[in-house]
Amino acid sequence: MMKTPMPELRRLSDAVTLHAIRTDTFKTARLSLSFILPADAEKSPLRALFFRGVLMGTAHYPRLSLISRRLDSLYGTTVFTRNMLIGDSQVLSLHFDMMEDAFMPAGDTETDILGGTLALLGDMILHPLTDRDGILTAQTVERDKQVQIDEIRAERNDTRTYAADRLWQITYAGEPCGLSLLGSVGRIAAVTPEEVTAVWQEMLTAARVEVFYIGRADPDTVADKWCAAFGRWSPRPTPLPPTLPHIPPAMPRRATEDMPVSQSKLCMSWSGGAVTVPSGAPEQAQGAYVAMLVCNELLGVMQSSLLFRRVREERGLCYSCDSDYNGEKGVLTVSCGMHPDNQVAAEDSIRACVAAVQNGQITEDDVALARLSLTNEYRRIPDSQGGMENFWFRQSLAGTDETPKARIARIGAVTAADVIAAAKRLREDTVFWLHAQGDTGNDPVKYPDKSPDRSPDTGEDGED
């Protein structure tokens, strides 16, 4: 196994640290800047609005086309943003992928891809389009509002994501993370430039900031170029409140929505699972968390997961059925899409899979496969810039310095009994149905016998 390089740290200001991983494995370098703030139903959508705007115009590049041309001139450097919830925190980040200088065509001695990218990043964060009073310009805020409103309205276009988002909001209702990151149409329509300016200023002064670089440049060079782009910017971050424990309902919740589509979506959650713990936490807590990760892998992540085998392959009820685990809240979710006539069968079948693990109807071989699958995920980390960035960012946020190698060792110690114990903590929390009302004329799926009969049609043709 290739050793996962550890980040080298460089202090960029009192509260901003560069995590630099020097590697010549790739032809592309990754640079990112993340703001971490408490999730806030009022402010979070406005932060998203500000981030939307910085990609569409800055003081130096006041139009989308000018930013885009600048990126093109840096050999097609690409930028993307992330806006997500981790625990009860909101993470907003800008990520740049840029070709390494070493591969520029011969003859180009002028272009400084890293320096140019950092300068553009600094421009986006520190110098958005403002009026004389330092308020974000009304024209651009109005434009960004319209784009965000369009995106809110378009959430229903992607039924799979929409159903997962609805489950999230119902499961975490009343908790800081149980919000809509984009807000409501009404709220965004009413936002003023002054309000967006205020959240921007709060991000600059009070957010926790993490900077990552993975590439060939020396960390000191990256730090120097950062300083050239960001000058004396030095936030004074307010400590993040700890993530609150999830509050399970007294009885499992059910919610249904109708939509004129042809495939129903089912999303279910179970709460009470072990949560992620920082370095130094008792061994038992660390082991319980990793056992839950193996449980999730076995249930709905690995190639031949229980859900895949039983709901798709044996019953033919769906095309995909998988699970996910929110380690900050201890909540497991399962999602699936099926013909409306198969809704009851799918829900029962998924519930039976979870119960099977809880009741110990798994073998050491099943757990060995899950351990192997999860181990591979950690072994692959050094194979991509994004993998390393994501792993070390999460570690930094969780306050742990566990390496992939140490995590793999911990996974290797998980037994079937540990997985069963992890599953037994789970209690059904919420069921969300997106009920398809469209009529495509397709017949529902029948439930064939799972035994493989060798009929006269069975054929084999391997001869040439």
Added chain:
Amino acid sequence: MTKPYTRAWKTYTSSVLNETYLEATHPSGLRVLVCPKDLTTAYATLGVRYGANDRPADGKPQPAGIAHFLEHKMFEQSDGGDAEEVFSALGAEVNAYTDEDRTAYLFSCTDHFNEALIALLRLVRSFHVSVTSMERERGIIAEEIRMNDDNPWERCYAGMLSCLYRTHTVREEICGSPQSIAALTPSDLREAFRQFYRPSDMVLAVSGRVTPDEVMDAVDRVFPTRETRRAVPRASFDEPTGVNRPRVRLRMQTAKPLFCIGIKDPDVPTEPSVILLRDLCMTVLCEMLFSESGEFCDSLFEEGRITPGLTYSSEIGRGFSFCFFAGEADDPEAVFARFRAYIDRLHREGLSRTDFDRSRRILYADYVTGFDSTEDIAGNLLNYALEGLELFDFLPAFDCVTFERVTDLFCSVFREGQFVLATVEPMETAPSCQEGQLPPEPVRTPETSGTT
């Protein structure tokens, strides 16, 4: 175990990229490419030159979706088990996809590479199916079709293809339709396997911490070390150069109207090096015309006529070539009118050299960054090999991407009569279809072709 034949590995090296790969043809006819790479994840992909568009030249009709259905059923083993379990036991992740002109089977792993490679090779050497499992798979694929049916972008893209093409099978859904897959029998699949799954019509591409000889040793264990028959000839396409119909309007669950403007290339080359050069020139041309850096999108965006995040691409394959751009707009007809006026002006005033230089630079960077992962490397090796090309053929072809060539391409393709507009409009606001509404046929995009 080494077979009694001489392995003639040919080495390809690029000093510009600092990359090397090797190629040899196995006696069975299988073309093997290996790019050693010091990364933990090894990746192997085996492509069969048989995709959704292919039909045998004997004229016998085959239902749409047969190649994709066969891909699903190739995972069934002689004992009724699933090959995925074999890969799982090795810690390997296996997948497959069906495209217009190929079916590919692939896996990645961090250990047990040789065993997983043998499992991959065995996957394409025999075919087993039972009536019961056939019925179960029909249900799974029906759900895949429903999933695509509910995606307005995929419907819009399919609408565009149905406008561009009159007879070419590229207008059909890769997964088929509920009706077409209902008609498929185990015998149909077995016949397709027999006709098209031939080693001489397959390519194996591997990248990772592997040696060429260990790859060929695995091939020796599974593939015959003698020449095999080639696949049956494919039916040719008798597609008119003009579009099928200029306009289609669909209605479904969507928040805002979506549009997809397609441009049909009337002149589809057949010689691999010519296809590559045309593909590169078309890629540059699309970047010049449709990117957010360009004048056209800049003006539409600043006027609030489109939402940021346009999608654009060009596609070229056996008997078809087109490009498109797609996005969201309150008034797609107005965007279409602006597009035509813009093209008309460019015919009069010429393309921008600045845009050309910018777009060419991006093309180069995209190629270079395709060497960052074993997945990308193996995938690109396969893409080039299936087209009868070598991966490093890009570099001399790139040198031939000149402003004059791109201008010539623009003049020959971007002409009135070659443009179509497909829209998906919200159910509650869209007027009745004037040009005929498509039946709810399943749809696809190049990015999300059918996968297992």
